[in-house]
Amino acid sequence: MPFLFKLIQVKMRQPKIYYIRWVLPPYRAMTIPPFGIFIKKRYRDNQKILNHDMVHWKQYQKMGLFMFYFRYFKQFFVYGYDKMPMEIEARYEEDRYTKKHYSEVYHNSNKNSI
Numbered sequence: 001m002p003f004l005f006k007l008i009q010v011k012m013r014q015p016k017i018y019y020i021r022w023v024l025p026p027y028r029a030m031t032i033p034p035f036g037i038f039i040k041k042r043y044r045d046n047q048k049i050l051n052h053d054m055v056h057w058k059q060y061q062k063m064g065l066f067m068f069y070f071r072y073f074k075q076f077f078v079y080g081y082d083k084m085p086m087e088i089e090a091r092y093e094e095d096r097y098t099k100k101h102y103s104e105v106y107h108n109s110n111k112n113s114i
């Protein structure tokens with residue numbers, strides 16, 4: 001029971017934000033509940049990336065740890081990264097084209113990758 005209580009406490013608090021040198025390519029950041037949000041150092045000043053990943057953190061808070069990963073990977077395999085609803089929700093600041101072509105705009109172009 002103390003373990004469960006601890007998990008719930010972790011879930012409710014704000015995420016820890018880590019700025020690190022390496023994130024799984026081609027991504028610029030990753031939300032990994034319950035640990036926090038991991039962002040490539042070079043995007044430290046990119047508020048849009050932080051906002052995007054805060055949406056994932058809220059999804060996790062709403063769904064819980066297990067359902068967050070279960071739904072995320074289910075959607076990933078059913079719809080693919082560009083069309084999956086949990087990612088599209090996190091792209092609320094993007095224009096209509098970018099919402100559905102996120103990989104093309106951010107992950108496959110040279111402007112934002114090393």
Ligand SMILES: [Zn+2]
Nearest residue numbers: 052056087090
């Ligand atoms: Zn995302």
